[in-house]
Amino acid sequence: MAAPYVIQQLAHGADAGLMGAAGPRFFAKVMGGSHPVGVAADWLTSMWGQNGGSYHGSPANAVAEQIAAQWLLDLLSLPADCSIGFTTGATMASFVCLAAARSRVLRQVGWNVDAGGLFGAPAISVCIGNDAHAAIFAVLRYLGLGHDRVIRIPTDDVGRMQVGALSSAVASCDGPLIVIAQAGQINTGAFDPFNEIADVAHRRGGWLHVDGAFGLWARASPALFRLTAGIEQADSWAVDGHKWLQTPFDSGYAIVRDEQAHREAMGFEASYLPPGGGGCREPFHYVPELSRRARGFATWALIRLFGRSGIAAMIEQHCLLARRMAERLGSEPGVEILNRVELNQFVVQFGTGQPPERRDQLTRAVIESVQAAGICYVAEATWHDRLVMRFSVISWATTEADIDRSADSIVATWREVSAGKTLG
Ligand SMILES: Cc1ncc(COP(=O)(O)O)c(C=O)c1O
Incomplete structure (x- = not known):
């Protein structure tokens, strides 16, 4: 096969299986954004x-x-x-x-x-x-x-x-x-x-x-x-x-x-x-x-690109953005932020006041629906025997607008799930 076609075939073939991990609204894993x-x-x-x-x-x-x-x-x-x-x-x-x-x-x-x-x-x-x-x-x-x-x-x-x-x-x-x-x-x-x-x-x-x-x-x-x-x-x-x-x-x-x-x-x-x-x-x-x-x-x-002050500013900004997201989600009834946000990470569970299995079920339903909505990417983790959504802000590309757009998506999804529209 001619060289350009090999690369074209690779690009087309891989496309559907690529994660948007380098994107600004990928919060599921603790991975940087490949600057x-x-x-x-x-x-x-x-x-x-x-x-x-x-x-x-x-x-x-x-x-x-x-x-x-x-x-x-x-x-x-x-x-x-x-x-x-x-x-x-x-x-x-x-x-x-x-x-x-x-x-x-x-x-x-x-x-x-x-x-x-x-x-x-x-x-x-x-x-x-x-x-x-x-x-x-x-x-x-x-x-x-x-x-x-x-x-x-x-x-x-x-x-x-x-x-x-x-x-x-x-x-x-x-x-x-x-x-x-x-x-x-x-x-x-x-x-x-x-x-x-x-x-x-x-x-x-x-x-x-x-x-x-x-x-x-x-x-x-x-x-x-x-x-x-x-x-x-x-x-x-x-x-x-x-x-x-x-x-x-x-x-x-x-x-x-x-x-x-x-x-x-x-x-x-x-x-x-x-x-x-x-x-x-x-x-x-x-x-x-x-x-x-x-x-x-x-x-x-x-x-060389960031320098000491650039790295510091980026890290501090990520911590502020994580706090912004936690405050936004935590102010929503039925949503519990499980840790004080000291760095760039937190875990959140949905269905406060419900029995543990129900909270796990609701949290999984929110994660799946947020993934399906496609605005941002979050995933589940287990924290001290609870199924949680883990949220990590660590990409150079993430802005305040990305956080607000993602928060809107997660909150809207939670409201739908808790109203029983997505999960009975
Ligand atoms: C605390 C901690 N240790 C180890 C690892 C593994 O790092 P790597 O995937 O670069 O091998 C990670 C990955 O997220 C981590 O967060």
């Missing part, structure tokens, strides 16, 4: 055909990653000597960070996991909040730490780890310890109390990892920085570019305080790879892959 500048950088990345794995594969990418890494640490107010791996997303970023954690806490008790594996290794205690993201449990599985053998710490009504419970749990474990905290709970946007958690973890010589897939970006905003107080005491952090930085997908950052632990867990040598990166950071020392997409360019471009 056109990032898309342009991504087109160049593909066109240049660079292998981003090593300095010799692409000196330009290695330099872009090195510059972007310094900018990221500065934007996030994290120690300038942390190392960063450019990953596919936050799941793999946590994988890298926790591999470094596993390596370091076992070396502290005389076990080299990188050489000897986990067979016969001392058991590691892993403490994690009960409302951690599902991806972290998957990562624990990949690392041989098991998603079920972890100690799940009870959380409060917005998903924050209870420090008293963590203290008791840590007191009853011995041996190597990893504690996993969270900046930005996927439903409520809540932040764990990092100062207290760091104190508990470090007093026992443990490693503290923070999953900050989107919430870590709050550090770029002077107004929201306080939510992350104490987070800088952690040993590693995972954050996404394809969330609040608005890069196209395939962009996460694994940030590790102890560069040696990071490299011990990830780096390797091969006879055909010249040692050293010409004085530059060697990309494959910090992530699992060798051949891979050159991820430095899009990150470089988006930070």
